[in-house]
Amino acid sequence: MVNASLNPKRTVAELKELRGLTADENGAQRVAFTPTWTKARAWLRKKLEALPVEIHNDAAGNTWTTLRGESNRTLLIGGHMDSVPNGGWLDGCLNVLAGVEILRRIHSQFNGKPPVTVRLVDWADEEGARFGKSLFGSSACSGNLDMNEARGLVDKDGIKLPDALKNVGVDFEHVKDSGQELKNTSAYLELHIEQGPVLLDLDLPLGAVLGTFGVERHAVTFHGQAAHSGSTPMNRRKDAFLAAAKMSPEIYRIAGRSHGGVCTIGSCTTKPGIVTSVVAECRITLDQRHLDGPALAKMLQEAKDASEKFAEEGNVNVSWERLWQIAPRPFNDELIALCDEAIRETCGKSHRLPSGPLHDAAEVARAGVPTVMMFVQSLHGISHNKIEDTREEHLALCVTAFDKLAEKAMKWIQQR
Ligand SMILES: [Zn+2]
Numbered sequence: 001m002v003n004a005s006l007n008p009k010r011t012v013a014e015l016k017e018l019r020g021l022t023a024d025e026n027g028a029q030r031v032a033f034t035p036t037w038t039k040a041r042a043w044l045r046k047k048l049e050a051l052p053v054e055i056h057n058d059a060a061g062n063t064w065t066t067l068r069g070e071s072n073r074t075l076l077i078g079g080h081m082d083s084v085p086n087g088g089w090l091d092g093c094l095n096v097l098a099g100v101e102i103l104r105r106i107h108s109q110f111n112g113k114p115p116v117t118v119r120l121v122d123w124a125d126e127e128g129a130r131f132g133k134s135l136f137g138s139s140a141c142s143g144n145l146d147m148n149e150a151r152g153l154v155d156k157d158g159i160k161l162p163d164a165l166k167n168v169g170v171d172f173e174h175v176k177d178s179g180q181e182l183k184n185t186s187a188y189l190e191l192h193i194e195q196g197p198v199l200l201d202l203d204l205p206l207g208a209v210l211g212t213f214g215v216e217r218h219a220v221t222f223h224g225q226a227a228h229s230g231s232t233p234m235n236r237r238k239d240a241f242l243a244a245a246k247m248s249p250e251i252y253r254i255a256g257r258s259h260g261g262v263c264t265i266g267s268c269t270t271k272p273g274i275v276t277s278v279v280a281e282c283r284i285t286l287d288q289r290h291l292d293g294p295a296l297a298k299m300l301q302e303a304k305d306a307s308e309k310f311a312e313e314g315n316v317n318v319s320w321e322r323l324w325q326i327a328p329r330p331f332n333d334e335l336i337a338l339c340d341e342a343i344r345e346t347c348g349k350s351h352r353l354p355s356g357p358l359h360d361a362a363e364v365a366r367a368g369v370p371t372v373m374m375f376v377q378s379l380h381g382i383s384h385n386k387i388e389d390t391r392e393e394h395l396a397l398c399v400t401a402f403d404k405l406a407e408k409a410m411k412w413i414q415q416r
Contacts (some may be wrong), residue, residue: 006105008399011097012392018043018097019089027386028089032082032125032136033164040081040093044122047100052112059177060140061124061170067103069110069117073186073413075406076119076369077102078360080126080137087127088193088388090395094376095191096122098399102406116413117184118406123360130155130164138363140175141182179367186413187335188364188371191402193390197381198353205394206401207351208339209373212362213262213289214296214328220247220307224316226272226280241270241279243307243314250306251286258299260354261290291328291354329362335372338412342404343374347397374402 022030022040030037041063048055054066079095099120106114124137131153139145151172153161162172192209194200199207224240251263264287271281286303290296304320311318336352343350355373365371376398379389390398 005108006101006400006403008101008396011101011399012395014047014097014100015089015094015395018093023089023386026086028083028087028091029085030081030083030087030093031085031129032127033130033168037082038168041122044081044096044100048103048120051103051107053103057169058141058181059170060137060175061165061168062137062141062178062181063122063124064181065103065120067107067112067114067118069114071116071414072184074117074119074184075409075413076121076182076185076188076364077406078121078123078138078188078190078364079192080123080360082125082127082129084127084129084384086386088383088385090193090388090390091195091383092126092192094193094390094395094398096120098191098402101399102403105403106406106410114410116186116410118410119185121181124170126360131161135358135360135363137178138360141178142363142367143176143179144363144366145175147176182364182367182369185369186416187332187409188361188369189335189402189405189409190359190361190371190373191398192359192373192375193383193388194375194378194381195357195383196378199351199375199377200379200381202351204349204351205347205377205391205397206343207353207375208336208343209331209361209375210336210352210354211291211328211330211365212355212358213291214293215324215326216286216288216296216300217322217324218286218300219283219321219323220244220286220303221281221283221319221321222307222311222314222316223319224278224280224282224314227278229276229278232278237278238315239278240282240314240316243310243316243318244268244282244284246310247284247286247303247307250310251303254299254302254306258290258295260292261288261295261299262356263288263299263303285323289356291330293328296328326358329365331361331365331372332370334412335370335409338408339372339374339405342401342408345404346401372405374398374405
């Protein structure tokens with residue numbers, strides 16, 4: 001349903017207004033828990049106060065705006081006002097400002113009383129730019145924040161996260177009380193700039209997101225023997241680098257047959273690391289990502305098997321150490337279908353794609369709320385950079401399509 005009161009051009013104008021207020025020549029400066037972030041949030045609050053909504057901050061510093069409906073069952077729309085330092089002008093705030101426009105449309109269409117309750121959340125510190133830990137507000141809300149780890153986080157000036165939170169009125173020990181906000185939430189929607197080149201390469205403005213990738217991150221160390229580069233015949237060497245190097249083309253083969261996974265060897269260090277010695281020890285890091293859990297496990301097993309084969313061929317040993325892991329977060333199938341439908345009604349063609357980066361939506365999905373995201377094309381396929389951009393007509397299209405999705409999701413909630 002097209003509604004005359006939706007004004008996507010206003011969203012574009014407001015994004016520019018926010019940029020004027022919170023960016024400098026190096027890009028957006030809305031780093032969480034800083035004065036510029038507080039200024040951005042105060043500006044947002046003024047926009048929202050024009051509507052008959054209730055606004056409050058929760059125990060984790062997330063801001064919730066509620067338009068009460070005839071039912072307590074709630075459609076939740078989310079985004080984040082915070083940015084990385086020298087960030088792009090759309091990452092996070094596009095989602096929030098599209099949500100503001102949708103609240104306006106719903107308010108006017110239903111005379112202030114929609115059939116279900118509609119809420120907008122501005123998550124606190126999605127980026128984790130200052131303390132090195134992303135998804136702070138949403139992981140506190142989902143209950144997955146590791147309190148012991150977070151308690152010890154320190155910024156580059158030596159300030160602890162709990163002290164920085166105290167400055168903005170948040171008591172660290174109670175941040176998980178935020179979780180009560182999700183009760184009655186029947187669906188969660190998040191719009192985001194893609195931050196990669198998939199939609200750009202397909203020449204499509206919008207895509208429906210299938211979920212966020214699971215990640216397996218490991219250090220793989222090959223152990224050989226140091227030997228003189230002049231006196232050691234080639235057939236007598238235990239060359240740790242030779243075995244490690246064979247992993248490089250192998251991970252392309254593993255990713256290639258995985259139906260959508262990606263693998264990266266991001267670093268390689270050698271010992272003794274001198275020009276006159278065969279490498280005794282070679283440590284590489286391997287990052288593997290896939291939307292499907294079993295497929296991710298298979299990619300990992302194949303990499304392990306290959307490493308053992310190459311070690312045996314080279315007469316060296318290999319050891320593995322897990323650095324980090326997170327499970328895939330598939331989104332809700334019915335909401336993905338509605339998102340696809342909203343996109344096709346808006347611009348004719350849709351595409352389904354996974355998200356490589358994590359988003360707050362992954363935490364909401366993890367908390368058991370049916371979730372979907374919509375991506376809008378990213379020019380240059382780049383984000384977390386001042387050159388991040390999206391064509392203005394695509395920005396307008398994404399607000400229209402996201403509004404259609406909100407409408408469909410409200411009906412979906414009513415029918416459940
Ligand atoms: Zn973001």
